[in-house]
Amino acid sequence: MTAFLEVSGLKAFYGQTQALYDVGFALEKGGITTLLGANGAGKTTTLRAICNMVRAEGRISFDGQPIVGRPTESVVRLGVAHVPEGRGTFTTMTVDENLRIAAYTRGRSAKADVQQDLDMVFEYFPRLKERMQQQAGTLSGGEQQMLAVSRALMLRPRLMLLDEPSFGLAPLIVQEIFRILRRINEESKVSMLLVEQNAALALDLADHAYVLETGRVVMAGPSADVKNDENVRKSYLGY
């Protein structure tokens, strides 16, 4: 049986610079997999390669379909939602407009559906509902991260790529967001590929973990095993 998302022999390049050498991993349907590693290990690049935002070679298959070389917007239409690093807020637009942008792919005749999905999103993030008409650039970092996740949800994804959702946020907010991510995974059956600096949190949320080092996978396994590995503990968990 092939996995939901399967990556093998992935290489990626920024111009002349090679960032990934040999990345391979698999993600089960409905599962949460995390990619760990130090700065510059290639975590973000891996997510970008899946969405074809960097030049990539190798094999990536999503739900049985090869997606290397497919334009970003076409990968998105297959059901892959990328929550980019730095949140990618449309700063001058309102929260409402930010969320409606995500319904772009559905065409014009989906108003009722969109409202239904908005309601679902507000159930996860009630705070956004209060901020509906506020300019998104004026939201706090945590709220912008919530908006980024919500916007991805509005795409009705089957797979979410989360690039450091904890970045630059207060610990309490981070915990809240991770709690909601778990709920989304359980209730909406969205598979997740999570890139995180905060290894402890990521290992708690994910069922499988891969450790990257300078563009290669150096370790893989169920989260519990990875967590107990002495090297991982020393390098990424800090005890």
Place this chain on the structure above:
Amino acid sequence: MTTASPADTAAHESVATPVSTSVTSGASDRWAWGLVAVGIIIPLLGYVVPDIVSDYRLFLMSTMMIYAIAVLGLNLLTGFNGQISLGHGAFYGVGAYTAAILMDKVGMPYWTLLPIVAVVCFVIGFLFGLPALRLEGIYLALATFALALAVPQMLKYRWLEDLTGGVQGIVLLKPEPPFGLPLSEDQWLYYYCLIVMVILYWAAANLLRGRSGRAMMAIRDHSMAASTMGIDVARYKTITFGISAAYTGVAGALSASAIAFVAPDSFGFFLSISLLIGLVVGGVASLAGSVIGGIFTVLVQNSSQSLSNFVKSDLGLPFDLSPYSVYGILLIVLMYVMPTGIAGGVAIAWRRLRR
């Protein structure tokens, strides 16, 4: 890889802060139609107070509307889509010349031209938008700058002289009122420009209100995130370039009719800069701001001289300011007083008043 993405920082360094993205609401719709009504009435006042509403003033107002259309085109590209252009004077010139050649060489009547000019300029803008996809920020500014420099020179080429009239340009006829309407040429020109502007304004407002408009603005705010929302960024950017060029080209065609003359040196770099100034002074990413920008551009160009005379003779101040100094000082003051353009400044003032 935890550095902030370039797109992220670029968003904060864009030309100027957009006023606001909510384009038009019901209330401002009513305002807009009210203004259109005023616009229709103005020339009729000429019969009551002929000294105030002279043909010359109507002609000036026509050129304001023409500039407004050109700035509106630039705003679609720069204000709403985030692609800067220092070369829109070139599209204006191409539009003017296309119209002039079709009238002069082919003998087509002026009122059939605008759709053709729009298509021609759309295609040219679209084609220019393709290589522009690889350029952002100052690099795109430089490429469009080159366009602004090159086009007037190309219009002077000897092997094009039969068509373009070389440095001499082409002399045209002023549009005559149709159906034997009892209007003067300038009155008719005014109405003609008004009709075109209202249609184009309305079209732009509709475009921006819908999902295409949201997609354009999303690309401006964060193009990478826009692509993760399923938006085909390249397609939108090139089409926006085409539409923008078409708007500005139509303005150029109107100006050819209005002035009844085209010459290469009217479409130099200064025109491109004037349009950009109109955009920033009026209001980036504001449709109403584009109209204000058009009015401003013409007003300042025409009144700098008299303003400088006013300072020297009437106020008796010992300044001998050239018209350009007046223009420059006005710009600096405006940028300080209303950093988001006149449209933005008015919006802020209005909000304070209502509080």
